[in-house]
Each structure stands twice: as C-alpha cells, then as structure tokens.
Amino acid sequence: MRSQYLWTASRKEENVSFASFTWYTEKRERKYVPESGQKRGWQEDCSNQSSAIHIQKASFHLTTHIPCVPPEPEAMASATLLKSSFLPKKAEWGATRQAAAPKPVTVSMVVRASAYADELVKTACQDSYKVTTHIDPWMNNHLKVLLIIINYCKVEDSLEKKTVASPGRGILAMDESNATCGKRLASIGLENTEANRQAYRTLLVSAPGLGNYISGAILFEETLYQSTVDGKKIVDILVEQGIVPGIKVDKGLVPLTGSNNESWCQGLDGLASREAAYYQAGARFAKWRTVVSIPNGPSELAVKEAAWGLARYAAISQDNGLVPIVEPEILLDGEHGIERTFEVAQKVWAETFYYMAENNVMFEGILLKPSMVTPGAECKDKATPEQVAEYTLKLLHRRIPPAVPGIMFLSGGQSEVEATQNLNAMNQSPNPWHVSFSYARALQNTCLKTWGGRPENLKAAQDALLLRAKANSLAQLGKYTSDGEAAEAKEGMFVKNYSY
Numbered sequence: 001m002r003s004q005y006l007w008t009a010s011r012k013e014e015n016v017s018f019a020s021f022t023w024y025t026e027k028r029e030r031k032y033v034p035e036s037g038q039k040r041g042w043q044e045d046c047s048n049q050s051s052a053i054h055i056q057k058a059s060f061h062l063t064t065h066i067p068c069v070p071p072e073p074e075a076m077a078s079a080t081l082l083k084s085s086f087l088p089k090k091a092e093w094g095a096t097r098q099a100a101a102p103k104p105v106t107v108s109m110v111v112r113a114s115a116y117a118d119e120l121v122k123t124a125c126q127d128s129y130k131v132t133t134h135i136d137p138w139m140n141n142h143l144k145v146l147l148i149i150i151n152y153c154k155v156e157d158s159l160e161k162k163t164v165a166s167p168g169r170g171i172l173a174m175d176e177s178n179a180t181c182g183k184r185l186a187s188i189g190l191e192n193t194e195a196n197r198q199a200y201r202t203l204l205v206s207a208p209g210l211g212n213y214i215s216g217a218i219l220f221e222e223t224l225y226q227s228t229v230d231g232k233k234i235v236d237i238l239v240e241q242g243i244v245p246g247i248k249v250d251k252g253l254v255p256l257t258g259s260n261n262e263s264w265c266q267g268l269d270g271l272a273s274r275e276a277a278y279y280q281a282g283a284r285f286a287k288w289r290t291v292v293s294i295p296n297g298p299s300e301l302a303v304k305e306a307a308w309g310l311a312r313y314a315a316i317s318q319d320n321g322l323v324p325i326v327e328p329e330i331l332l333d334g335e336h337g338i339e340r341t342f343e344v345a346q347k348v349w350a351e352t353f354y355y356m357a358e359n360n361v362m363f364e365g366i367l368l369k370p371s372m373v374t375p376g377a378e379c380k381d382k383a384t385p386e387q388v389a390e391y392t393l394k395l396l397h398r399r400i401p402p403a404v405p406g407i408m409f410l411s412g413g414q415s416e417v418e419a420t421q422n423l424n425a426m427n428q429s430p431n432p433w434h435v436s437f438s439y440a441r442a443l444q445n446t447c448l449k450t451w452g453g454r455p456e457n458l459k460a461a462q463d464a465l466l467l468r469a470k471a472n473s474l475a476q477l478g479k480y481t482s483d484g485e486a487a488e489a490k491e492g493m494f495v496k497n498y499s500y
Contacts (some may be wrong), residue, residue: 025260040177054329090404116321120365123244123284123323125165125405125434164285164323164367165406168473169215171325173410174204174285177220184444190453194222202228203451204444207462208293209242213469218246218287218325218438225281235282242258246325247278248287249313251292259385262302265290265309268316275320285323287369288313294344295334311355318365325408325438327369328352332413334376338383342373342391348359351401363403369438369471370395372422389425402432411442416489417482422476427478436476443468446489 164171176184181200182192190196201223204210219236224247226234235245251267265288273285290306292298310326317324328348330341349370356363373391375383383391395406411419419442426435446468451461468489474480 012395013134015268027154036129036422051442115187116318117362117365119321120323120362121405122315122316124365125162125163133282157380157401164216164408165434165436167434168477169213170436171216171218171246171408171445172204172210172214172243172475173218173287173438173440174201174223174444175218175220175246176440177252178221178222179222180321184448185453188448188452194454195226196223198226198228199453200448200451201226201234202230203242203458203461204447204465205234205237205241205243207465208480209466211243213242213466213473214243216246216285217246218220218248219283220248221419224278224283233282239282244284245282246287247275247283247322248269248289249275249317250280250290254304256302259299259302262293262296262299263291264302264305267459268309268312271313271316272320279321283322285325285367286313286317287325287327288317289329289369290329291329291331292344292348293331293333293338294340298344299326301365303348304355306348307351307355310352311359311361314361314366315359318362323365323367324361325367325369326352326356327410329369329410330371332371332377335378335380336376337371337381338375338387341371341375343428344396345371345373346399349395351398353401362400366404367406367408368400368404369408369410372409372414374412374414374422377413385425386419388422389428392422393426393431396431396433396435400433403499404433405435406436407431408438411437411439414442416445417440417485420471421482423472424475424480437472440473443472448485449488 071383178192178197183199184218185192185196185200205217206228217233223234224245228234228237238245238351249271250265252265253263254266256262256264267288278286288310290309298304306328310328314324314326330345330348356366372388373395374388375381400407409419409423414422417439419439423435423437443465447461447465450464451457471480471485
C-alpha cells in the first residue's frame with residue numbers, strides 16, 4: 001500500500017521566491033538500519049523501490065537520474081518550475097513528517113549540459129538564469145539536499161545585440177544549399193558558381209544597418225567558412241553588425257520507408273563532431289528542418305520520426321554550445337482548410353515537446369521555427385491575417401511552454417507582404433514568448449530581383465533588403481502597416497514540395 005511523506009519549506013532569498021520539497025516512497029513501512037552489524041541504509045521489502053524529489057518554482061525544467069543510497073535503489077530528481085504554488089503555513093511544516101532518521105542521506109542533482117547552460121540562454125534571449133547550489137539547513141538532520149536554485153537575472157544591455165530573441169529583430173535565413181542557391185541565381189540569369197554565391201551573400205551580410213532589424217543569420221556550411229569579395233570573413237561581418245551567426249546542420253530529406261510517400265531528415269550521424277567544429281568557427285545557434293505533409297496523412301510514423309529527430313538534434317546541439325532552432329515545417333501543399341492545419345500542428349508539436357523532454361532538452365535554451373497556421377495553398381477559402389493570428393496563437397498557447405524564449409516563424413511560401421501582415425497580427429497583444437520571424441524568400445525575393453547580378457544595382461538591392469527587414473521589425477513590435485507596399489511584394493512564392 002502506498003504512503004507519502006510531504007515536507008514543505010518556504011524561502012525567500014534575493015531573487016528566489018519559493019521552493020517546496022516532496023519525498024515520495026512506494027513503501028508503507030520503512031526502517032533505518034544503523035551501521036553496526038547490518039547493511040547500512042534504508043531497507044524496504046517492495047520490489048518497486050523508487051523515490052523522487054520535486055522542486056517547484058517559476059518556469060524551469062531539469063531532469064536527471066541519481067543514486068539514493070548506493071548500491072540500492074536508484075532515484076530520480078527533477079526540477080519543474082511553475083509560476084506559483086500553494087505552500088502551507090510555517091507552523092505546518094513538520095505536520096506530516098515521520099521521525100528523523102539518525103543518519104542523513106545525501107541526494108545530489110546534476111544539471112545536464114551545465115558547461116553551456118548560461119551561454120545557451122543568453123544567446124537565445126535577453127533574460128538569463130544563474131544556476132547555483134544551496135544546502136537547506138532545515139533539512140540538515142533529515143535529508144541533506146543539494147538544491148539547484150535558479151536565480152533570475154537580467155542580462156546587461158550590452159548583451160542585447162548578442163541575443164537572437166531581442167525586440168524588433170528577427171532572423172535572416174540564408175542557409176540555402178548550394179543547389180537551391182543555384183536555382184535562385186538561375187532565376188536572374190546567373191550560373192551556380194562559388195564566385196556568384198559569394199557575391200550574393202556578400203550583398204546580404206554587408207547591407208548597412210542590417211543589425212538594426214536582424215538578430216541572427218542562418219548560414220550554410222560553405223558560408224560559415226566563406227569570405228566576402230573583399231576578403232573579410234562573413235562571420236566577422238555579421239558579428240560587427242551585432243548579428244549572431246547560426247548554421248544549418250541537417251543533411252536534407254530522404255524518403256521514409258514504410259510511410260505514405262513521406263520524408264525524414266538525415267544528419268544525426270557525426271552531428272556532435274560537426275557542431276563542435278561549427279562552434280569553433282563562430283556559430284552560436286543551429287537549425288534543423290524537417291517537414292510534415294498533410295496531403296500524405298501525415299502518418300504516425302512520419303510525425304514521430306520528425307519529432308524524435310528534432311529532439312536528438314536539439315540535445316546534441318545544446319551539448320556542443322549551440323542554441324537549437326527546432327523546425328518541423330508543415331508544408332502548405334494541399335487543399336485542406338485552416339482547421340485541418342491546426343489539428344496536425346497540435347499533434348506535431350505535442351510529439352516534438354514530448355521527445356525533447358525525454359531527451360532532457362533545456363527549453364530555456366531553444367528557439368522554435370514553426371509554420372503559421374494557414375489553409376493549404378490550394379484551398380479556396382483564404383484566411384485573413386486576423387484568422388491566421390487567432391489559430392496560430394491558439395496553437396502556441398496549447399502546445400508551447402512559456403519557458404521557450406522565442407518563436408521565429410518561417411514564411412513557407414507566403415508573399416513578402418502576407419508574411420509580414422500575419423506576423424504583425426500576432427503581435428497585437430502581449431505573448432509569453434518573443435514572437436518574430438525567420439524568413440528567407442520573404443526577405444530576399446525583391447532584393448534578389450533588384451540586384452539581377454549587376455554590380456551597379458548593389459545599393460538598390462541592399463535598400464530593398466533593408467526595407468523588408470524594417471517592415472518585419474515593425475511587425476514584431478505590432479506597428480506595421482501595409483501602406484505603400486509594391487505590388488511585386490504581394491506576389492505569392494509557394495512552390496510545391498519545396499526543399500532547401
């Protein structure tokens with residue numbers, strides 16, 4: 001028969017408000033055996049010997065396995081931050097406790113990826129958490145706990161431009177593979193050569209004042225190690241602009257055997273060593289894109305494969321000091337309505353966060369790159385920005401923990417203006433996350449056409465890029481208006497079965 005021992009304490013130190021401690025056991029009776037003559041420690045008859053300590057405060061999540069009394073039984077310690085918790089009066093602290101044991105048991109907690117924890121949070125957002133340890137004197141004679149306290153602290157203003165989720169800024173996605181970049185260049189009559197790719201990337205990163213609107217840039221592997229036409233490293237140009245360099249780490253989509261003509265994303269093999277090298281080269285966040293197709297199901301197999309791959313990638317990235325951008329793109333392909341997109345998105349994000357929790361991913365050190373909830377591209381019923389905002393925010397509130405610092409939406413083939421209008425609609429009311437953009441075509445399309453591969457058009461092309469970046473900056477602040485937008489910027493860019 002199950003019994004429960006509840007110990008609760010209330011503390012207030014500096015920025016720490018409350019913590020509560022709970023000890024559970026599967027045994028009804030427990031006895032302590034002293035050292036002399038018998039085996040030391042707690043002895044229990046039940047086969048399921050497990051204990052747990054739950055530490056509750058604000059909004060942080062840690063999970064680890066620890067030994068309780070070696071070599072007997074294994075325990076699990078978890079810390080889950082809630083916004084608030086009911087605590088009994090001080091006089092009631094010991095009301096339900098059993099008599100103190102003559103010898104203390106020591107339980108220690110280990111923070112996963114602790115070497116990078118502070119850096120991951122600071123890169124992702126302006127608010128950071130300081131991890132410290134504390135031994136509670138009240139429990140000294142009963143259970144000595146190494147308690148992890150999360151001290152909330154504000155990052156200095158000087159760090160604002162070193163964070164991705166910062167107000168009025170978003171991400172420039174320029175991580176197209178060489179093959180996809182070749183298609184872009186071909187659209188303006190240029191060959192897919194390294195020199196032409198270098199010239200175009202130089203145009204993008206050297207636009208004056210780009211860092212006022214762009215906080216991060218996702219790069220392809222070639223770009224991470226590439227220099228501009230003037231011989232300066234592209235990574236250095238970005239850092240000078242106050243833009244955090246990121247890196248695309250997946251290896252693309254391949255057919256998923258056993259599915260309904262669906263895909264899965266490869267690239268986990270060797271990911272840790274590659275990311276260690278990317279970090280040394282200056283990257284501070286990573287991106288992994290997988291896709292879910294609604295017309296093809298999606299099947300349970302495809303959804304779980306996508307979620308598991310994202311979770312493993314996120315855990316490996318954090319282990320190597322890179323903030324993972326988690327991107328399960330729900331393709332626009334199909335005739336389905338907005339309700340169907342909403343239904344599929346709920347399933348995809350539920351699975352993704354389930355597997356990220358299973359892999360001990362620190363939610364404060366990730367960013368998301370979701371699709372907006374829209375009807376299929378071939379659906380007859382088009383959605384207004386207000387409808388897109390309503391369904392998308394409902395999805396976020398139902399599926400995304402507030403611990404996640406930033407939601408950086410992909411444009412997914414929407415027109416430049418449409419992507420900006422929808423983002424603006426979502427920022428008309430406060431959100432628990434930084435709701436912003438991570439656009440590729442929705443930032444680059446007009447810029448690329450204006451440039452046309454001609455050196456004399458360089459400034460005009462950069463002005464076009466800055467115009468779109470500023471428009472989306474205003475949308476992130478909820479202050480965008482579409483007055484004066486060119487007709488070309490309103491043209492859709494949907495491509496069926498689009499791939500990077």
